[in-house]
Amino acid sequence: MFDLVIKNARINDGETLKTIGIKEGRISQITENSIEEVKKTIDAKGNVVIPGFVEGHIHLDKALIAERKPNQSGTLQEAIKVTAELKPTFTKEDIEERAKKALEMLIVNGVTTVRTHAEFDPAQGFTGFETIMKLKDEYRELIDIQVVAFPQEGIFKAPGTEEMMHQAMIMGADVVGGIPYNDLPAEKHIDLIFEIAEKYNKPIDLHQDFSDEADALSIEYLCAKTIEKGYQGRVTVGHLTALHALPKLELDNIISKMAQAEISVMALPATDLHLGARKDVFNVRRAVTPIRKLRDGGVNMCLATNNIRNAFTPYGNGDILQIAMLAIPVGHLGGAADLPTVLPMITENPAKALGLTDYGIEVGKKADLVILDTISKANAIIDLPTRLVVIKNGRLTVENTKETIIHA
Structure with missing residues (x-):
């Protein structure tokens, strides 16, 4: 049983979207397959996921x-x-x-x-x-x-x-x-x-x-x-x-x-x-x-x-x-x-x-992650994307639900 799963995560440009399984505050699995046994799932919707x-x-x-x-x-x-x-x-x-x-x-x-x-x-x-x-x-x-x-x-x-x-x-x-x-x-x-x-x-x-x-x-x-x-x-x-x-x-x-x-x-x-x-x-x-x-x-x-x-x-x-x-x-x-x-x-x-030895998106590393409102890691800076989700120690800490509507 995973505590949290992020599906449809874009870790790198040009790669297949990934599913990140998190357990006890750490990344336990990174796979291209779905993970079923989970307490909470977040859909990244193809957006970029980076370490905090x-x-x-x-x-x-x-x-x-x-x-x-x-x-x-x-x-x-x-x-x-x-x-x-x-x-x-x-x-x-x-x-x-x-x-x-x-x-x-x-x-x-x-x-x-x-x-x-x-x-x-x-x-x-x-x-x-x-x-x-x-x-x-x-x-x-x-x-x-x-x-x-x-x-x-x-x-x-x-x-x-x-x-x-x-x-x-x-x-x-x-x-x-x-x-x-x-x-x-x-x-x-x-x-x-x-x-x-x-x-x-x-x-x-x-x-x-x-x-x-x-x-x-x-x-x-x-x-x-x-x-x-x-x-x-x-x-x-x-x-x-x-x-x-x-x-x-x-x-x-x-x-x-x-x-x-x-x-x-x-x-x-x-x-x-x-x-x-x-x-x-x-x-x-x-x-x-x-x-x-x-x-x-x-x-x-x-x-x-x-x-x-x-x-x-x-x-x-x-x-x-x-x-x-x-x-x-x-x-x-x-x-x-x-x-x-x-x-x-x-x-x-x-x-x-800073000497952070357990940092990054790899199995075993601390689950400190951010989902950015962009589908391009190459543009992660110049898009100035909204931080949609912030995860600290495997726990959802920030969720941005602000919605922008363009009236044609």
């Missing part, structure tokens, strides 16, 4: 505050200043209310796993971090949440933060976060992050080289440190915008080192387009990490949201498909050979970055 979207980089504790104190200049500097001024006003109740709204945006849009950076410092304490840890447990039936211990204000710049990093790990943080460019020296910051990660046997996720210019990079040091410590495949970086300013030979050299270190990259086009190149008065740069070049150089390339409606990103609705659609023209990913590489940037690639 993976949102690999977001800040739930800072979501939905854009109207409180707008970033008038649109610069990174003012975004940091505005947010620092607002943080003392955040209460646990306030953070919980906003983070829940943001989580539910992600859930209805088909995200089944999210990695969120939760920050703390001696001035604000663990207000946001503790709230996000609480929501991780509360929402476990709807979405898997990985929590990054994130020292937004730096570690050495904010005395007392080093001790808080250790405390956060003891409190249950899943990932050691860091921000080398906002601490001095960056190399010492990276050294400490690895020391903490090794002590607690946790992966690393850094806000890395977030700048319009490539004049203070620490990515090469990070690559060397990753290999030295045997941390290949366990380090992820977000932003990395400074790479766009490098000449080809220097860029190629760094990409080669990143591929050797197996460092994953979270490109954050919505934020970085908004904040980047604000001082350019003509021939304005895109200021987004070079997605195609990193991908072609063997780097595990991912796309993520970063922020929803705050000083860093004053828009967004939790729809990672829109982030992917934005990345297509920004990253020159619309070519015939490029377009098929985009969907993996919000599914299997971030799943790899």
Whole structure:
């Protein structure tokens, strides 16, 4: 007896429609035949079925505050200043209310796993971090949440933060976060992050080289440190915008080192387009990490949201498909050979970055699935399809029954 069956599922273009049998939260069978003994059946009607979207980089504790104190200049500097001024006003109740709204945006849009950076410092304490840890447990039936211990204000710049990093790990943080460019020296910051990660046997996720210019990079040091410590495949970086300013030979050299270190990259086009190149008065740069070049150089390339409606990103609705659609023209990913590489940037690639070993549409994998309102997997991004059904741990969690009628 199967708990749930999805029939007439299009897993790949050009293949016969499949029936997916789910039992005890996992995919138990994939067949071209029908399955009779089942508690509940969902008819995909030939629509595309994909594994759940993976949102690999977001800040739930800072979501939905854009109207409180707008970033008038649109610069990174003012975004940091505005947010620092607002943080003392955040209460646990306030953070919980906003983070829940943001989580539910992600859930209805088909995200089944999210990695969120939760920050703390001696001035604000663990207000946001503790709230996000609480929501991780509360929402476990709807979405898997990985929590990054994130020292937004730096570690050495904010005395007392080093001790808080250790405390956060003891409190249950899943990932050691860091921000080398906002601490001095960056190399010492990276050294400490690895020391903490090794002590607690946790992966690393850094806000890395977030700048319009490539004049203070620490990515090469990070690559060397990753290999030295045997941390290949366990380090992820977000932003990395400074790479766009490098000449080809220097860029190629760094990409080669990143591929050797197996460092994953979270490109954050919505934020970085908004904040980047604000001082350019003509021939304005895109200021987004070079997605195609990193991908072609063997780097595990991912796309993520970063922020929803705050000083860093004053828009967004939790729809990672829109982030992917934005990345297509920004990253020159619309070519015939490029377009098929985009969907993996919000599914299997971030799943790899987050260490999800039971992810995908295969027998034995966790049944985290989304039915899209399109019959073409090749067009799964550009159709911006409705998420018709979301299944988490083998259980129906979201069903979109909205009907559109065209009156001729």
